[in-house]
Amino acid sequence: MTTAPVTAEGRGMRRQVWVLTLAVLSAFVLALNLGNATAAHAEYPGPNPPQAPADCNRPWVILSAYGTSESTDDGHPYGTVGVNDTYIRALEDALSGAGVPASDITVRDLYYPASAVDWPSWLPGNWGPDDYWTSMGKGRDRLVQEVGFYASCPNRPTLILLGYSQGAQVIKNAIAQGAIQGNQRNSDEIGAVVNVGDASRSNAQIGMEQDGQMVTLNPDYTDGTASVSRGGLMQRLDVPGVFAGFIGDGRYFDVCRTDDLVCNEQAVPGSDEWKNRWLQDFADSAIGDNAPHVMYRDNGNTQSPGDKANADRVAARTAQRAVTAAVAQRNVVHPPPDTPEQVWATNVNVRATPSTSARIVTVIPAPTTVYVKCQKHAESVTYGGITNDAWSYLPQQQGWISNIFLKGPAWMPGVPECP
The missing domain is CATH 3.40.50.1820 (Alpha/Beta hydrolase fold, catalytic domain)
Known part of the structure; x- marks a missing residue:
């Protein structure tokens, strides 16, 4: 002014x-x-x-x-x-x-x-x-x-x-x-x-x-x-x-x-x-x-x-x-928008908590885009000879997916850590 x-x-x-x-x-x-x-x-x-x-x-x-x-x-x-x-x-x-x-x-x-x-x-x-x-x-x-x-x-x-x-x-x-x-x-x-x-x-x-x-x-x-x-x-x-x-x-x-x-x-x-x-x-x-x-x-x-x-x-x-x-x-x-990430695998389980023993809330049948709110270190998952302990929360699916099934590095840049 x-x-x-x-x-x-x-x-x-x-x-x-x-x-x-x-x-x-x-x-x-x-x-x-x-x-x-x-x-x-x-x-x-x-x-x-x-x-x-x-x-x-x-x-x-x-x-x-x-x-x-x-x-x-x-x-x-x-x-x-x-x-x-x-x-x-x-x-x-x-x-x-x-x-x-x-x-x-x-x-x-x-x-x-x-x-x-x-x-x-x-x-x-x-x-x-x-x-x-x-x-x-x-x-x-x-x-x-x-x-x-x-x-x-x-x-x-x-x-x-x-x-x-x-x-x-x-x-x-x-x-x-x-x-x-x-x-x-x-x-x-x-x-x-x-x-x-x-x-x-x-x-x-x-x-x-x-x-x-x-x-x-x-x-x-x-x-x-x-x-x-x-x-x-x-x-x-x-x-x-x-x-x-x-x-x-x-x-x-x-x-x-x-x-x-x-x-x-x-x-x-x-x-x-x-x-x-x-x-x-x-x-x-x-x-x-x-x-x-x-x-x-x-x-x-x-x-x-x-x-x-x-x-x-x-x-x-x-x-x-x-x-x-x-x-x-x-x-x-006005929370920042969730981060889009790519699922590369088929029939990926989305679980209630970041653990392979947790209840399955839904299954992602084919490669697609998902929206990640945050990520955290939890149970290690091994797949195809690779091990990763990072999991991401998907608010649309209301559950957790192992980062091993997402394209990119083990810990995804730009995604905040879950509290």
Whole structure:
């Protein structure tokens, strides 16, 4: 996708957004019950981001949830600037490296308010229409709907969810819903999750940092340490186990700087300490063109070349890992086709287990093509002076055939080993 430049006028608007938002936020956040998001009710009344309706046409979908008030002006709609754009490009590059052509990828913005203040529509500015938790709740519910839509597609496209700031919190809350984590078809639809600057990060979750899925960066972009006492400014929420995985097989990836208090806040949300410091911590992290919370991007006009290169490197590394996980997950939903092999003999027995004493399930009467799912070492078979202990599973026949009756080497190349 084409990156829209951030104009001086656009940057000025973004600063005004945050300054005014902060002033109003200080009055409403203290009354919130943090950790219990308001359920969504009405649709977002604002203009729909300029994109076609969701469809089942392409096998890969990058679904991007932007951060609070992430729009510079009418000419640069949500998701086309900043952190989301940096990571979208990184994911597209990683998919290309995995052999996925650009024509197979759809990039979509998640349609949700991304607002922080219940701002009357008759007042100037783009700061509403909802308070933060209502906005987050609407995004959460919309994302659950989107995942369900794609899971219902006959071709089962693979989703990569990308979230930044409030958008990351939206994704974390959505995948924690029973409709996703408790529904295998829906959870299988998600190939990977990439969250950046997550306002609901939980540093205390065991295993995520050790496995490298949670990346914590020092201000110079070197790898840092996530203190378990720190986490999201607005919420602390663990990643559901179905996505967290174990060593090497998780599908959830997270990036946070140690100096970004939106995702690495000291005070626990809702505590007295938090009430006294959250506003200043948010301002220190999020206001300004080079504030820590926006330095995950590689397209800031006032960023140094070194910061841009480092941000790009981190995004590329994270995207590569996410795409590797997503490809593996896609293979779960869409198993690679069985390998065609040639039977050269006549009246070959196909057995229930890889043993000559096992029950015969069928007989292949003449040379033909069979489809092999996998192979394994088992009982040795000798025929025509040749001995081989490899057997292949034929899913169409629902049984095993000795590799000695298949053309080619004893252990067939390109055929996976059976578990």
